Amino acid sequence: MSLYETTFIARQDISSNEVEKIAEKYISIIEEMGGKLVKKEYWGLKNLAYLIKKGRKGHYMFLGLEAPSNAMDEIRRLMSINEDILREVTIKVESISDEPSEVMAMKKTGSTPESESKDSEE
Numbered sequence: 001m002s003l004y005e006t007t008f009i010a011r012q013d014i015s016s017n018e019v020e021k022i023a024e025k026y027i028s029i030i031e032e033m034g035g036k037l038v039k040k041e042y043w044g045l046k047n048l049a050y051l052i053k054k055g056r057k058g059h060y061m062f063l064g065l066e067a068p069s070n071a072m073d074e075i076r077r078l079m080s081i082n083e084d085i086l087r088e089v090t091i092k093v094e095s096i097s098d099e100p101s102e103v104m105a106m107k108k109t110g111s112t113p114e115s116e117s118k119d120s121e122e
Contacts, residue, residue, distance in 0.1 A: 003096050004065045008088040009058035019059040026075050035067025038096045043103045052086045064096035
């Protein structure tokens, strides 16, 4: 089985609990098809770079999965037809870190990517 990182953006007008339920639905499908969840992070409601389906914000969810390729194909197909999901991206990776992602690390320190780059320029 291969390792995958999937990030999806859900509509801004649903609650974070509903985003969790959507993620759990996909995780259960992965588990039924012989895969497992390695890491899950809810990144929060964030501004989008541009309007997507008339929305300015979206709920970001990150999933680190160990799954067969046919299970990931099915998840991507289901995400593409789910009206609550605006965008998704899945990449195959060599390993999934146990450490919090960059997004979660910045969330804990209260910094933003812009402030990080400004600090490094000085």
